[in-house]
Amino acid sequence: MTQSTPEAANITPELIAEHGLKPDEYQRLLEIMGHEPSLTELGIFSVMWSEHCSYKSSRFWLKQLPTSGPQVIQGPGENAGIVDLGDGDCAVFKMESHNHPSYIEPYQGAATGVGGIMRDVFTMGARPVANLNALRFGAPEHPKTRHLVNGVVAGIGGYGNCVGVPTVGGEVNFDAAYNNNILVNAMCIGLAKTDKIFYSAARGADLPVVYVGSKTGRDGIHGATMASAEFDDDSDEKRPTVQVGDPFTEKLLIEACLELMALDVIIAIQDMGAAGLTSSTSEMADKGGVGIELNLDHVPQREVGMTAYEMLLSESQERMLMVLKPGSEPDAEAVFHKWGLDFAVIGRTNDSGRMVVKHKGIIEADIPVANLADSAPLYERPWTTEPPPRRILAEWIEPPESIMGALKTIMAHPSGCSRRWVWEQYDHMVMGDTIQRPGGDAAVVRIHGTNKAIAACCDVTPRYVLADPAMGTKQAVAETWRNLTAVGAEPLAITDNLNYANPERPEIMGQFVQSIKGMTEACEVLAYPVVAGNVSLYNETNGVGIPPTPAIGGVGIIKDLSKRVDMSAKHAGNLLVALGAEEGHLGQTLYQQIIAGGLDGAPPPVDLHAEKATGDFVRTLIREQAIQSAHDISDGGLLVAIAEMALAGNVGVEIFPYEGTLPAHAIWFGEDQARYIIEVSPETADSILERTRQNSLPARIVGRLGGDKLSIGRAETLELAELKSAHEAWFPKYMDSVSD
Amino acid sequence: MKSTVIVFPGSNCDRDMKVALEKATGSTVDMAWHGDTDLKPSDLIVLPGGFSYGDYLRPGAMAAKSPIMANVIARAKSGTPILGICNGFQVLCETGLLPGVLMRNASLRYVCRDVHVKVEQPETPFTLAYQKGAILRIPVAHHDGNYFADADQLDRLEGEDQVVVRYCNEDGNVAASANPNGSQRNIAGICDGSRRIVGMMPHPERLFESALGGCDGLGVLDSIKQAVNTAVAH
Numbered sequence: 001m002t003q004s005t006p007e008a009a010n011i012t013p014e015l016i017a018e019h020g021l022k023p024d025e026y027q028r029l030l031e032i033m034g035h036e037p038s039l040t041e042l043g044i045f046s047v048m049w050s051e052h053c054s055y056k057s058s059r060f061w062l063k064q065l066p067t068s069g070p071q072v073i074q075g076p077g078e079n080a081g082i083v084d085l086g087d088g089d090c091a092v093f094k095m096e097s098h099n100h101p102s103y104i105e106p107y108q109g110a111a112t113g114v115g116g117i118m119r120d121v122f123t124m125g126a127r128p129v130a131n132l133n134a135l136r137f138g139a140p141e142h143p144k145t146r147h148l149v150n151g152v153v154a155g156i157g158g159y160g161n162c163v164g165v166p167t168v169g170g171e172v173n174f175d176a177a178y179n180n181n182i183l184v185n186a187m188c189i190g191l192a193k194t195d196k197i198f199y200s201a202a203r204g205a206d207l208p209v210v211y212v213g214s215k216t217g218r219d220g221i222h223g224a225t226m227a228s229a230e231f232d233d234d235s236d237e238k239r240p241t242v243q244v245g246d247p248f249t250e251k252l253l254i255e256a257c258l259e260l261m262a263l264d265v266i267i268a269i270q271d272m273g274a275a276g277l278t279s280s281t282s283e284m285a286d287k288g289g290v291g292i293e294l295n296l297d298h299v300p301q302r303e304v305g306m307t308a309y310e311m312l313l314s315e316s317q318e319r320m321l322m323v324l325k326p327g328s329e330p331d332a333e334a335v336f337h338k339w340g341l342d343f344a345v346i347g348r349t350n351d352s353g354r355m356v357v358k359h360k361g362i363i364e365a366d367i368p369v370a371n372l373a374d375s376a377p378l379y380e381r382p383w384t385t386e387p388p389p390r391r392i393l394a395e396w397i398e399p400p401e402s403i404m405g406a407l408k409t410i411m412a413h414p415s416g417c418s419r420r421w422v423w424e425q426y427d428h429m430v431m432g433d434t435i436q437r438p439g440g441d442a443a444v445v446r447i448h449g450t451n452k453a454i455a456a457c458c459d460v461t462p463r464y465v466l467a468d469p470a471m472g473t474k475q476a477v478a479e480t481w482r483n484l485t486a487v488g489a490e491p492l493a494i495t496d497n498l499n500y501a502n503p504e505r506p507e508i509m510g511q512f513v514q515s516i517k518g519m520t521e522a523c524e525v526l527a528y529p530v531v532a533g534n535v536s537l538y539n540e541t542n543g544v545g546i547p548p549t550p551a552i553g554g555v556g557i558i559k560d561l562s563k564r565v566d567m568s569a570k571h572a573g574n575l576l577v578a579l580g581a582e583e584g585h586l587g588q589t590l591y592q593q594i595i596a597g598g599l600d601g602a603p604p605p606v607d608l609h610a611e612k613a614t615g616d617f618v619r620t621l622i623r624e625q626a627i628q629s630a631h632d633i634s635d636g637g638l639l640v641a642i643a644e645m646a647l648a649g650n651v652g653v654e655i656f657p658y659e660g661t662l663p664a665h666a667i668w669f670g671e672d673q674a675r676y677i678i679e680v681s682p683e684t685a686d687s688i689l690e691r692t693r694q695n696s697l698p699a700r701i702v703g704r705l706g707g708d709k710l711s712i713g714r715a716e717t718l719e720l721a722e723l724k725s726a727h728e729a730w731f732p733k734y735m736d737s738v739s740d
Numbered sequence: 741m742k743s744t745v746i747v748f749p750g751s752n753c754d755r756d757m758k759v760a761l762e763k764a765t766g767s768t769v770d771m772a773w774h775g776d777t778d779l780k781p782s783d784l785i786v787l788p789g790g791f792s793y794g795d796y797l798r799p800g801a802m803a804a805k806s807p808i809m810a811n812v813i814a815r816a817k818s819g820t821p822i823l824g825i826c827n828g829f830q831v832l833c834e835t836g837l838l839p840g841v842l843m844r845n846a847s848l849r850y851v852c853r854d855v856h857v858k859v860e861q862p863e864t865p866f867t868l869a870y871q872k873g874a875i876l877r878i879p880v881a882h883h884d885g886n887y888f889a890d891a892d893q894l895d896r897l898e899g900e901d902q903v904v905v906r907y908c909n910e911d912g913n914v915a916a917s918a919n920p921n922g923s924q925r926n927i928a929g930i931c932d933g934s935r936r937i938v939g940m941m942p943h944p945e946r947l948f949e950s951a952l953g954g955c956d957g958l959g960v961l962d963s964i965k966q967a968v969n970t971a972v973a974h
Contacts, residue, residue: 157850161881162791164752248750248794340749425850427881429946430789432756437953446951561951 011036019046020229025377032371040309040357040364045372047222047275047313048282051537054376057503058535061516065530066523071492072531078199079120079271081531082192083492085557089447090194091454092126095134095187095497095553097536101242102184103231106151110184111159111245112317117188118165119271122254123320125198125261126190129431130445131160133170133186134458134497134551135422138179140414140734145174148182150735155245156186157425162247163254166434167426168443170458174414177462180231180541185497185534187553189456191447198261200270200280202288202323202349207267209281209292209347210329212336213253213319216277217302219243220315230502231541249318249341256339257320263335265328272319278312280321281347282355286373288323291352296359300342308357308364323349383509388468392587392601394666403668404710404718406595407643410636410669412726413594414734421731439648440566441486441632444558453558455489458551461635464603466547467588469511473518473550474606475673480554481526482632485615486676488564488622489556491526496533496552501545503537511548519550525608528554563623567631569649572706574628575685576645576653578638580614580675581607581698584666590636591669604671611674617695618676626684633675639668641677642703643710647724652707677702741968744770744782746812746828748803753789753826753945760945761786764961765968772808779811783968784821784865787812787828789881789943799842799884800830809835821865821936821967823960826882829929829939838932838939839897840889845882846922852881854954855920857905857928857942858912864935865967867904869959875912876905876956878942880920880928885941887923887930894924904938905929 016026019042029037029045037045047053055062067075073090074082080094098113118128133156138145149172160167165188202209220243260266268288270280277299285292296311306314324332329345336343355372357365400406410416423438435453436444442457459479465472477494484491498515501508523529539546558564569576586592587601621627629649633641639655646653658667680688685701692699711717743761747754758769772779774792779785792803803809809831816822816837824832832838845851854877859870870876889897897903907926909918919926921941929940944957 154849161850161852161883162750162752162794164790246794248791248796251752251791251794252749424853427850427852429852429879429881429943429952430752430756432759432946432952435951 011042019043020050021046025049028375028377032368032375038364040312041367043309043313044278044365044367047278048372049376053275053279055535056377057379057381057537058512059378060380061513064516065520067529067531069527069529072529073194075531076533079123081493081495082124082197083531083555084194085447085452088193088195090192091189091555092121092124092192093187093189093495093553093555094120094532095185095495095551096120096534097497097499098184098186099182099499099536099539102152103148103182105242106148107155107158108242108244110152110155112243113184113186114156114159115245115247115250115317116273117186118163118250119273121188121190122257123198123269123271124192125196126192127258128165128188128190128254129433130189130443130456131165131167131186132443132456132458132553134460135170135172136178136183136462136549137174138182139176140174142176142179146735152184153422153425159245159247161427163251164430166428166430168428168434168445169438169456172419172422173462175462177547180544181539181546183499183539183546183549185551187458187495189454189555196261198266198269200268200284200287202268202284202290202292204267205290205349205351207323207326207349208329208345209294209349210322210324210332211299211319211344211346212322213341214246214249214316215300215302215342216311216314216319217316218306218310218314221310221313230538243315243317245317252339252341253318253320256336256341260332260335263331265325265332266322267325268323270321272321274315276313276315282369282372284321284323285355285369290349291354291369292347292349293356294347294358296357298344298346300344308359312357381503381509382506383513384506385510385514388471389602394584394586394663394670397586397592397596399663399665400595402716403665403712404716406591406669407639408718408723408726410590410594410640411643411723412730414730415594416590416636416640417730418728419731420728421735435561436487436566441483442489444487444564446561451561453561455484455487455556455558456554457483458553459483460549460551462547462549463588463599465515465550467603469514469548470518471606472603473515474522475603476550476552477519477522477528478606478608478611478673479634480552481528481611482615484554484556485619486630486632487566488619489558490619491528491554491556493529493531494552494554496530496550498533498535499539499546499549499551500537501540508545515548515550522608526612563625565622565627565630567629567645567648569645569651569653569705570628570679572651574679574681574705575701576642576703576705577678577680577685577688577699578675578702579618579678579692579697579699581610581672582667583672584662584670585672586666586670589669589671604673606673613695614674614676614697617697618678621678621688626688627678627680629679631677633677634671637669637671638702643723645677646710646720647727650720651705652709652720653703653705654707655703655710655712656701657713741765741767742770742782743784743786744772744780745786745788746772746774746808748774748792748806750792750794751788751790753943756945757786757788760948760961764965774803774806774808777807779808779815782820784823784964785812785815787824787831789826789828792827792831799827800834803831804834813837816937819936823866824939825943826941829941830884832937832939837937838930839893840887842884843886843888844884845886850883851920852879854879855942856908856910856918858908858914859905861901861904861931864904864931864938866938866960866963868966869962875908877954878944878956879946880942882941885921885923887927889924897930900933902931902933903927904931905940905942
């Protein structure tokens with residue numbers, strides 16, 4: 001065999017730069033290799049050391065996050081995190097971004113984001129049972145927004161619907177700051193048995209390395225590198241780096257993998273995600289402490305004449321790499337052939353500690369695996385931070401002409417209107433276990449064949465995070481915890497998806513660092529660790545970046561489905577009680593943005609101890625079946641929360657006028673944290689209020705259910721039907737209008 | 741009683757249907773694989789929802805030519821009741837066991853939501869537990885549910901009382917606003933001339949217990965139970 005390839009001769013500084021490697025990173029490569037790399041080797045280092053794969057800017061900080069707890073079976077570092085659900089069940093979940101590809105090609109970018117995160121989950125032996133997503137788009141009036149919304153939503157639906165995994169929740173925001181960098185964060189949750197979890201460490205020598213799934217094509221080459229750089233005016237030219245998904249194959253791959261997993265022949269398994277064959281091979285070898293020799297001649301190929309470089313860097317979808325027990329190949333092959341999928345032994349493990357790649361009789365790459373992983377650059381990038389902005393007092397902000405008029409405006413606004421147009425394009429019921437459909441505080445999905453369920457939600461309020469990254473991130477964690485609590489779930493753990501602009505700018509790195517601090521504090525106080533995560537940096541175009549957007553995906557458990565509530569107001573005559581301290585915080589609220597002329601000041605402060613005390617109280621009431629419905633108070637404040645309960649239950653509310661000392665509009669629209677509304681019967685109201693006093697929890701009866709309108713005294717009324725049509729109108733009207 | 745669910749590669753409501761059938765009939769359900777060439781005796785056969793063969797070519801088109809379908813067609817012709825839901829309805833149309841075709845939704849978008857349908861033909865094995873005119877709330881979830889046939893065919897379907905369910909408003913009014921996909925004459929489900937072969941876009945198996953948000957789909961399962969019990973008794 002001969003080392004080197006025809007192209008290897010000329011590794012120029014330009015070629016190195018095109019591969020996204022900095023000069024000092026290339027020097028490090030030379031030290032590891034001891035000689036000039038072949039083009040294929042350069043390509044391998046390029047993707048493995050990309051921001052996307054190596055987390056080189058973020059690793060230092062991510063290590064500080066709380067990641068353990070009695071409920072944690074697997075924290076960050078594997079394909080997905082795992083939490084214990086009791087009775088031998090566990091939840092496997094993670095959230096991951098597909099921002100860059102979705103901007104370039106929205107349908108395929110979003111679809112393959114969903115496909116990729118599902119593979120991360122079933123790789124570990126779990127059947128995916130729920131998908132969620134967190135989407136940020138530019139301003140509605142931006143010429144590309146409608147096209148991007150349409151493509152992303154269709155892509156998410158097109159993939160998840162076909163695979164047959166319900167898409168049960170998520171969030172959608174519009175903001176001009178995302179005009180040129182949309183965010184598509186997809187989350188998947190799977191269920192597995194705690195004694196049947198699969199990992200990626202390829203332990204043992206002389207074991208067969210097997211490729212299954214789709215054939216390899218030329219799509220997605222350098223996707224990981226593309227996703228590790230900012231955009232410029234030529235970003236559309238990057239379309240060929242976006243992968244193309246085939247959900248039908250994914251469905252077959254799920255069934256085939258789960259069928260094979262039941263046979264007990266798999267030693268290690270890893271999906272081929274970013275950086276495809278390269279990263280799956282090197283990760284399996286590195287984690288197992290072995291070497292792997294691949295012969296690319298055996299890789300199933302979709303196109304003729306593919307080079308080693310192309311095969312190693314392809315991000316063709318729906319592929320997995322496995323290390324099997326020797327001798328099990330025929331049984332495994334039979335399973336994959338039954339499902340009509342490719343199956344090929346493409347290599348073997350050995351004890352060399354090297355990743356050796358052969359193609360057509362030539363050694364195309366020969367790299368020490370541990371160095372490829374461990375010696376990846378690690379940057380402690382300089383960061384700066386500014387003191388948080390001052391708190392805006394409610395008195396400084398104009399009251400609206402009419403409270404109900406402001407309510408209607410907020411709930412009809414792109415930031416406050418119904419997302420029905422989006423989630424009706426997702427099959428949210430397939431698999432027959434969706435207990436709480438989209439539109440509630442958190443989705444609830446039954447654990448098949450049991451009376452237990454998982455609850456899940458995604459949240460972040462980027463306007464808070466931009467104003468104060470530490471506080472805003474704390475709020476995002478707390479809001480997921482609150483949403484899980486509001487359906488009666490016990491929050492277990494989170495996955496994060498940290499989306500930021502260029503970390504080489506100290507102020508951006510400062511946002512990241514502050515976010516980690518806020519997240520750490522929230523996770524610690526709430527005993528709600530981070531078990532999986534993803535970082536997406538360089539979300540910026542021509543020097544303009546996105547607001548810091550740490551999307552948080554929360555997962556909880558409901559141990560008895562008969563003890564849960566939803567947010568829909570139930571019975572006329574029942575009372576609504578608001579729990580939590582009312583401080584009338586109007587800075588960074590929807591009211592300030594939509595009604596009062598623009599965002600300013602500090603976001604609402606989060607008191608994590610109040611958060612915990614109030615949430616635990618609400619959860620206790622739900623378990624006692626003492627309340628009929630519950631809803632957290634978030635975007636838009638108390639009045640929006642009341643209106644959402646009324647709309648969900650199609651029951652009016654006689655809202656009692658506020659008689660305290662704060663300005664009324666601050667009470668109705670302030671976004672003070674750690675608050676809920678609960679529905680109680682008139683007979684139990686006194687005893688529940690008494691318990692709030694015993695627990696030192698602020699509580700106030702805010703209204704009585706009945707009729708078909710919302711009213712505050714005589715002067716302020718709004719028909720539910722009118723509010724409903726305003727709330728539902730914006731999205732379909734916007735999407736159906738023709739852009740010029 | 742024996743019931744069978746056919747599983748194509750890409751079927752994804754097969755398990756949901758199995759769970760619902762087991763609950764309704766109290767017996768285990770056979771799952772028959774698309775590549776099988778023999779089909780065990782069965783009192784009824786269900787073609788489930790999903791994306792058989794990835795919807796390649798046209799929804800249901802490839803499934804209609806799969807090995808198992810030759811058996812299903814033979815059973816259909818010998819009188820075994822057959823229910824096709826969603827993709828199963830598309831397959832039945834592609835085999836020619838039912839007339840017409842399901843085109844892409846008029847909105848060009850996938851639609852997943854509860855709709856209302858009116859039962860117009862209760863004399864099928866799958867609807868006999870309902871009164872004529874009953875209004876059901878029942879989910880749809882499809883990209884290609886826009887039922888089309890030419891006017892003569894539609895007239896024949898209506899003349900022979902082969903329209904089983906029609907999209908309607910909550911109050912039973914068959915209005916254009918209640919039509920989720922642009923189907924001709926708001927048709928949501930039809931049967932063949934024998935009334936033993938039924939195809940419908942809505943998913944009764946998704947709404948058969950209160951935990952899932954409603955029980956209006958239960959009648960389809962009750963109908964199956966009654967029909968089979970009656971058939972067994974004969």
